[in-house]
Amino acid sequence: MKVPFEVRLTRHIDELRWLYMELYGNDTMFAELLDNLRRFSQERPAALKKRDLEREADPEWYKSSELTGMMLYIDNFAGDLKGVREKLPYIQQTGVNLLHLMPFLDTVPERSDGGYAVADFRAVRPDLGTIADLEKLAAACHKKGINLCMDFVMNHTSQDHEWAKKARQGDGEYMQFFALRYFNLL
Numbered sequence: 001m002k003v004p005f006e007v008r009l010t011r012h013i014d015e016l017r018w019l020y021m022e023l024y025g026n027d028t029m030f031a032e033l034l035d036n037l038r039r040f041s042q043e044r045p046a047a048l049k050k051r052d053l054e055r056e057a058d059p060e061w062y063k064s065s066e067l068t069g070m071m072l073y074i075d076n077f078a079g080d081l082k083g084v085r086e087k088l089p090y091i092q093q094t095g096v097n098l099l100h101l102m103p104f105l106d107t108v109p110e111r112s113d114g115g116y117a118v119a120d121f122r123a124v125r126p127d128l129g130t131i132a133d134l135e136k137l138a139a140a141c142h143k144k145g146i147n148l149c150m151d152f153v154m155n156h157t158s159q160d161h162e163w164a165k166k167a168r169q170g171d172g173e174y175m176q177f178f179a180l181r182y183f184n185l186l
Contacts, residue, residue, distance in 0.1 A: 004052060005041035009034075024176070047142065067147070069098040074128050081129035085137045088144055098147040104128050105152060108160045117158035 009016075020030050044052070055061055070091065078084040084101075091099065103115025106123035115125075124130055141148045157164055166174040 004049070004056060005038065008056070009037070029173075047139065051142065067098045068095050069100055070094070070096040071100040071102060071151075073102045074104050080127070081124065081133040081137050085133075085140050088140055088146065091146065092144050097145055098149065099141060100149050100151060102151045104134075104150065108158050111158055111160070113156070113158075116153055116156045118152065118156060119158045119160040120162075121152075 017030060020033065021027075024030070072078075072084075074081060074084055078087050081104075084099075103112075103118075104125055105115070105118045106120040106125050107113075107115060107117055108119050111117055122131070124134055138148050159165075159168075163174045163177055167177060
C-alpha cells in the first residue's frame with residue numbers, strides 16, 4: 001500500500017516536474033528535491049501526518065467559511081513565540097482558528113527587508129524564539145483547533161544567506177538563483 005505522501009506525489013508529479021523544470025531545467029536537482037520531500041515526509045511527526053490525512057479527506061478545507069484568520073507580528077502582539085502561545089486562550093475566545101504569523105525567520109539586523117530578506121530558512125529570529133518554540137506553538141495551536149501559517153517568500157533571501165554567499169563565490173549552481181547585479185553581489 002502506498003503511503004499518503006506517495007499517493008499525493010503520484011497525483012501531482014507531472015505538474016510539479018513541469019513547473020520545476022520551467023524554472024531550473026535541472027533533472028539532478030529535481031531528483032534531489034524529490035528525495036528531500038520523501039525524507040521530510042518520513043520524518044514528519046505522527047500528529048502532523050494525522051492532520052495531513054484529514055486535509056487529504058477534505059482537500060478544499062482552506063476555502064471553508066468556518067475559517068476566521070488573524071494576522072500578527074509576533075513581537076508587536078506578544079513579544080515572542082512563547083508569548084503568542086500564552087495568548088492562545090484569548091485568540092481562541094475571539095473565534096480565530098487560523099493564525100497567520102508575519103515574517104519571523106532569521107534575518108540580518110538593518111538588512112531584513114521587513115523580515116523577507118531571510119538569512120536562514122531553518123532558524124527563527126533569535127529575539128522571537130527558536131524552532132523548538134515554533135514547534136511548541138504549532139502543537140498548542142493544533143490542540144486548540146487553530147491552524148497556523150507563516151508569511152514568507154521562498155525566493156527572497158538576504159545577501160547573507162548561504163546560497164547568496166555561494167553565488168558570490170562563483171558556484172554556478174547557486175549563481176543561477178540570483179540576479180547578481182541586482183543584489184550587488186558581483
